[in-house]
Amino acid sequence: MATIKNVLFNMGVLDDLAMKETSIHRIHPLIKLLTTVVYLTVVVSFGKNEISNLLPFFLYPVLIMVFAEIPVVPILNRMVLVTPFIIGIGILNPFFEVQTVVVFGTSISQGWFTFVSLLLKSALTVAVSLMLIATTGMNQLAAALRMLKVPKIFVLQLLLTYRYISVLIEELSRMVRAYSLRAPGQKGIHPRVWGSFVGQLLLRTYDRGSRVYESMNARGFSGEYHRGNISKLKGKDIAYFLSWSLLFMLARLYDLPLLIEALIFSMGGE
Amino acid sequence: MEHPILEVKELHFSYPDGHEGVKNISFTIEQGESVGVIGSNGAGKSTLLMLLLGIHFPDGGNVFVGDVEVTKKTLPLIRQRLGMVFQDPDDQLFMMTVYDDVAFGPRNYQLDEKEVDSRVIRALDLVGIPHLKDRAPFKLSGGEKRAAAIASVLSMNPDVLIMDEPTAALDPKSRRRLIGLLNSFNHTKIITSHDLDMVWETCSRVIVIKEGEVAADGPTMDILANEELLDSCGLELPLSLQNCPVCSSRKVHEKIKLRGVNG
Numbered sequence A: 001m002a003t004i005k006n007v008l009f010n011m012g013v014l015d016d017l018a019m020k021e022t023s024i025h026r027i028h029p030l031i032k033l034l035t036t037v038v039y040l041t042v043v044v045s046f047g048k049n050e051i052s053n054l055l056p057f058f059l060y061p062v063l064i065m066v067f068a069e070i071p072v073v074p075i076l077n078r079m080v081l082v083t084p085f086i087i088g089i090g091i092l093n094p095f096f097e098v099q100t101v102v103v104f105g106t107s108i109s110q111g112w113f114t115f116v117s118l119l120l121k122s123a124l125t126v127a128v129s130l131m132l133i134a135t136t137g138m139n140q141l142a143a144a145l146r147m148l149k150v151p152k153i154f155v156l157q158l159l160l161t162y163r164y165i166s167v168l169i170e171e172l173s174r175m176v177r178a179y180s181l182r183a184p185g186q187k188g189i190h191p192r193v194w195g196s197f198v199g200q201l202l203l204r205t206y207d208r209g210s211r212v213y214e215s216m217n218a219r220g221f222s223g224e225y226h227r228g229n230i231s232k233l234k235g236k237d238i239a240y241f242l243s244w245s246l247l248f249m250l251a252r253l254y255d256l257p258l259l260i261e262a263l264i265f266s267m268g269g270e
Numbered sequence B: 001m002e003h004p005i006l007e008v009k010e011l012h013f014s015y016p017d018g019h020e021g022v023k024n025i026s027f028t029i030e031q032g033e034s035v036g037v038i039g040s041n042g043a044g045k046s047t048l049l050m051l052l053l054g055i056h057f058p059d060g061g062n063v064f065v066g067d068v069e070v071t072k073k074t075l076p077l078i079r080q081r082l083g084m085v086f087q088d089p090d091d092q093l094f095m096m097t098v099y100d101d102v103a104f105g106p107r108n109y110q111l112d113e114k115e116v117d118s119r120v121i122r123a124l125d126l127v128g129i130p131h132l133k134d135r136a137p138f139k140l141s142g143g144e145k146r147a148a149a150i151a152s153v154l155s156m157n158p159d160v161l162i163m164d165e166p167t168a169a170l171d172p173k174s175r176r177r178l179i180g181l182l183n184s185f186n187h188t189k190i191i192t193s194h195d196l197d198m199v200w201e202t203c204s205r206v207i208v209i210k211e212g213e214v215a216a217d218g219p220t221m222d223i224l225a226n227e228e229l230l231d232s233c234g235l236e237l238p239l240s241l242q243n244c245p246v247c248s249s250r251k252v253h254e255k256i257k258l259r260g261v262n263g
């Protein structure tokens, strides 16, 4: 089953990207985390029908992508993973929403606006979260969370869960390989063995997880995760945070595309 | 030193399901010895190592590392002294980069980051993979993973290096390199395996385990050349000691003569 292995490989891609040394990567992890939080909060706070207001928010992920040299494809791939859920949630809006609006002479359900707005919001939030991981890395992110005084047990949980996903996928891909080699010409896994398959998977990952844990203990692990040195906050880190936050706020309070349009018209009028 | 570096006294251990993994095992290991623990699959080798490290605790008997008994309280000390390389390197490597994995142990002992760095670099140099330090462990080859796992233990400066089937699943070249590597360490070593040729080349003493008990304990030369003993324990003469199928030359006696002369 190629796709499972791909997922595992793809998980590594984010970690690899996090190892780059661009100007964005060098920004303090805490700052990147906070900027992302502000961004997410602002984007989510928009009303359910707003579309044009959201457009300026594409600037942030696009700039990050350019300056951090993040390829578009892996990010898009992951965004595609979540779209079925978003569409599933939003697709009924156009049919349930009774109000209609007139666009280019035809009247359509207001629900289409809600739907597009939802799609935009989720695309933006998912992309920006992925970029946070791709420019910071899970370990640094964990360190940033610790600086925010998030209890160490939660941070550790997050880190180990992130690792555990790959353990789970590895075990699953081994089982699927063993299965498909002895069930040639069969697509997927026969429902008859789903039960034992899932049971096996849980037992195996549990076993594997406890061996990983034992090996951590054997190297002196005692519940506290010690990260390496994290650099100090610099003036330009803070400037980065403040200027983005300011921009996000402005874009939230004013309809920037409208303003710009007005500006262009007023200049044209002179 | 008055105390042997490792002392195992009448060790007994049953798994929760009642299966007796280790029955009444005793031995001592002196500073600088390299000891091969051999036995067929399921003989109890891994179980024994888990007991040495305090991953399991015995139902009877005790383990001493130097003058310290292995108990829940002494675990941090014990684990700094005994470096265990697990059978499956995937179990041992779980960080995002090889560097972080090798640094994991020293960081747990709260060394300052400079000391951590120098230890990591030295350990990676020792096993010959300094160029892999920024790679993700799960993307390495089998031999590279093994080397990284060994480095992750060496960085803790252990007194005793313990390895569970280190040559399992290695190709001949990686296996050869690992043997060279093991011989280059001055650590006290405990190596479990059923790769008897590897044991022949890396260990001066061999302990044979059969169904959870010590079946023999003595110099490598005597034990690995004892066909009858090995056979009764589900093992075979090392290939390098078997008579040549082409020319039927008797290798056992020649090799032993050679080794006897060399030291």
Ligand SMILES: Nc1ncnc2c1ncn2[C@@H]1O[C@H](COP(=O)(O)OP(=O)(O)O)[C@@H](O)[C@H]1O
Pocket (backbone or CB within 6 Å): B015, B016, B017, B019, B020, B021, B039, B040, B041, B042, B043, B044, B045, B046, B047, B048
């Ligand atoms: N978690 C467990 N529960 C019950 N029995 C086990 C467990 N792990 C190993 N055993 C049994 O203990 C015996 C020794 O296993 P082990 O020490 O892994 O052997 P090996 O010499 O191959 O390393 C085997 O018979 C095995 O089936």
Ligand SMILES: [Mg+2]
Pocket (backbone or CB within 6 Å): B045, B046, B047, B087, B164, B165
């Ligand atoms: Mg074993």
